Amino acid sequence: MKIVTTIKEVKETINEWRARGLSVGFVPTMGYLHEGHASLMKEAKKQTDKVAVSIFVNPTQFGPGEDYDAYPRDLDHDAAMCEAEGVDLIFHPSVEEMYGKNYNTYVNMETLGDELCGKSRPTHFRGVCTVVTKLFNIVNPDKAFFGQKDAQQFVIIKRMVKDLNMRVEVIGCPIIREEDGLAKSSRNTYLSAEERQAALILSQTIALGLDMVKNGEKDVNTLLTAMKEKIETEPLAKIDYVEVVDGETMQKVNTIEESVLVAMAVYIGKTRLIDNFMYEF
Numbered sequence: 001m002k003i004v005t006t007i008k009e010v011k012e013t014i015n016e017w018r019a020r021g022l023s024v025g026f027v028p029t030m031g032y033l034h035e036g037h038a039s040l041m042k043e044a045k046k047q048t049d050k051v052a053v054s055i056f057v058n059p060t061q062f063g064p065g066e067d068y069d070a071y072p073r074d075l076d077h078d079a080a081m082c083e084a085e086g087v088d089l090i091f092h093p094s095v096e097e098m099y100g101k102n103y104n105t106y107v108n109m110e111t112l113g114d115e116l117c118g119k120s121r122p123t124h125f126r127g128v129c130t131v132v133t134k135l136f137n138i139v140n141p142d143k144a145f146f147g148q149k150d151a152q153q154f155v156i157i158k159r160m161v162k163d164l165n166m167r168v169e170v171i172g173c174p175i176i177r178e179e180d181g182l183a184k185s186s187r188n189t190y191l192s193a194e195e196r197q198a199a200l201i202l203s204q205t206i207a208l209g210l211d212m213v214k215n216g217e218k219d220v221n222t223l224l225t226a227m228k229e230k231i232e233t234e235p236l237a238k239i240d241y242v243e244v245v246d247g248e249t250m251q252k253v254n255t256i257e258e259s260v261l262v263a264m265a266v267y268i269g270k271t272r273l274i275d276n277f278m279y280e281f
Helices: 007-019 035-047 075-084 124-139 148-163 186-190 193-198 200-214 220-231
Strands: 002-004 024-029 050-055 089-091 143-147 169-173 237-246 260-268 271-279
Touching (some): 024 124, 035 143, 035 169, 050 124, 089 124, 124 148, 148 260, 148 271, 193 200, 200 271
Parallel strands (some): 002 089, 050 089
């Protein structure tokens, strides 16, 4: 496994693989890897000949006052996990390497980023789309693998790839959870022992909502009321949003009649966590 820090080194390695007729899988990450990331690497290993992973905490997707400086970083840990999963290349650039002097070009997503995380983090998806476009151009993968915990991000990246005629195939992989149900997240490390227990309210609420929909509940207000009341039973939880949106357009719906995303963001103490479920007819 190679660890490189420059765009030039990545392109040289990828070109060498291409010359040998090898397919390339790509897993973009911000590092501090966990089993959710490992599941993406495993899938990439199954579907492609060579696997590249980026480890880059992208400043452009963090807003003022967010946790860019505090975001956990541990390259040694990440490299060990990547090597264990058979990754061939880690791209670990500096901010200066990714965003050179007088950087001035951004990729913006209309409408799909207006709701859910985009409403409370208004510059977030501009940063995500920009860095993912750059990474796709640098790595030039055949397939890229994303976790569905970040469901809105996944839908936005798929739409961006389609709209901009990119050659990469975007593949979503299921949410990976702890044994007690909490969705795996690098930000889980922020939680105290008490907060870690309180955070279970997210997965419990997701389970409640999914059961209601499976049992025939179609009225969004009824569903959201029940889910919000469940979250509010936890004193340490503060709701950012709980919403039901169309699974493709990310726009709010009043009735559950087509494929929907039911998503939430909840603060446990100072830590903002997300969870969701997709329901398809």
